Amino acid sequence: AQSVTQLGSHVSVSEGALVLLRCNYSSSVPPYLFWYVQYPNQGLQLLLKYTSAATLVKGINGFEAEFKKSETSFHLTKPSAHMSDAAEYFCAVSGPNTGNQFYFGTGTSLTVIP
Amino acid sequence: KAGVTQTPRYLIKTRGQQVTLSCSPISGHRSVSWYQQTPGQGLQFLFEYFSETQRNKGNFPGRFSGRQFSNSRSEMNVSTLELGDSALYLCASSPSVAAIAYEQYFGPGTRLTVT
Numbered sequence: 001a002q003s004v005t006q007l008g009s010h011v012s013v014s015e016g017a018l019v020l021l022r023c024n025y026s027s028s029v030p031p032y033l034f035w036y037v038q039y040p041n042q043g044l045q046l047l048l049k050y051t052s053a054a055t056l057v058k059g060i061n062g063f064e065a066e067f068k069k070s071e072t073s074f075h076l077t078k079p080s081a082h083m084s085d086a087a088e089y090f091c092a093v094s095g096p097n098t099g100n101q102f103y104f105g106t107g108t109s110l111t112v113i114p
Numbered sequence: 115k116a117g118v119t120q121t122p123r124y125l126i127k128t129r130g131q132q133v134t135l136s137c138s139p140i141s142g143h144r145s146v147s148w149y150q151q152t153p154g155q156g157l158q159f160l161f162e163y164f165s166e167t168q169r170n171k172g173n174f175p176g177r178f179s180g181r182q183f184s185n186s187r188s189e190m191n192v193s194t195l196e197l198g199d200s201a202l203y204l205c206a207s208s209p210s211v212a213a214i215a216y217e218q219y220f221g222p223g224t225r226l227t228v229t
Contacts, residue, residue: 034217043118043204043220090157101170102147102206102218104157 004093006105014113019063019078021108023091026072031095033074034102035065038088047089050074061085086112115141118221120205126227132193135224139186139207145169146188147218148180151202160203163188192226200228 007022025031032051036044048059055067061084065076074091091105119138127133139146147170148160159172163182180190186207192199202225206218 036220041222041225043222044206044218045220046217049217101159101162101172103159104149106156 004091004103004105006089006091006108008108009106010109010111012111012113013081015083016080019076019081019085019110021076021089021091021110023065023074023076023105024072025074025091025093027093027095031093033065033067034092034094035059035063035074035076036090036092036104038090038107040087044090047076081110081112083112083114086110118205118207118219120203120221120224122224123222124225124227126229127195128229129195129197131195132191133195133226134189134191135203135205135226137188137190137205137207137221139188139205140209140219143207143209143219144186145208146182146186147206147208148188148190149204149206150174151204151223152200157204160190195228197228199226201226 003026005024013019034049035047037047038044047063048057048065050057050067058064063078065074067074089108092102094102118140121136145164147162150158150160160174160178161168161180162170166182177193182188202223204223205221208218
């Protein structure tokens with residue numbers, strides 16, 4: 001079965017520091033990969049997606065992610081954290097091996113320290 | 115375009131009751147998926163509808179059901195509510211026939227509390 005692993009359920013960074021949120025997937029076939037962000041009491045908002053085009057994907061709010069097939073990873077980064085980045089981040093996967101379903105990781109809560 | 119809307123936003127029910135949640139997708143989107151989000155289990159897929167047909171179903175008991183109308187609006191129903199059904203229920207729509215390759219757009223969710 002397809003699965004997504006997000007390492008670190010809680011990540012804290014200082015304002016202005018690099019943000020790195022980790023996501024690994026299990027699939028023998030490169031899937032479609034997504035990062036979503038969820039602010040309190042809201043739904044999920046798409047940050048970026050990988051669908052077998054460029055391996056480095058740029059998203060909204062200065063976020064980007066790199067697809068690394070050899071490492072089965074799709075880590076999310078942002079060079080400089082802002083206070084407004086504090087939220088829950090979810091990695092998701094879909095593709096031929098998922099039966100047309102989206103599978104989400106358990107989420108990483110990002111805290112930005114002023 | 116208007117985003118995905120879900121009604122009601124908040125709901126309090128008693129054990130044993132049933133509840134119906136509604137979702138209106140983005141105009142033109144024909145795929146609607148439902149998820150249950152809880153602190154312990156995270157986001158779990160309930161089911162997906164496309165053109166009024168259930169195309170995929172997650173691992174939930176039969177108390178959870180859904181349907182989609184010809185205008186793509188969707189409802190989900192939970193019968194015989196249990197305390198463990200307390201959760202945020204999220205609806206997501208997708209523009210694609212093959213939802214797997216396209217992002218899903220999420221509504222704000224319905225917060226269900228079962229007492």
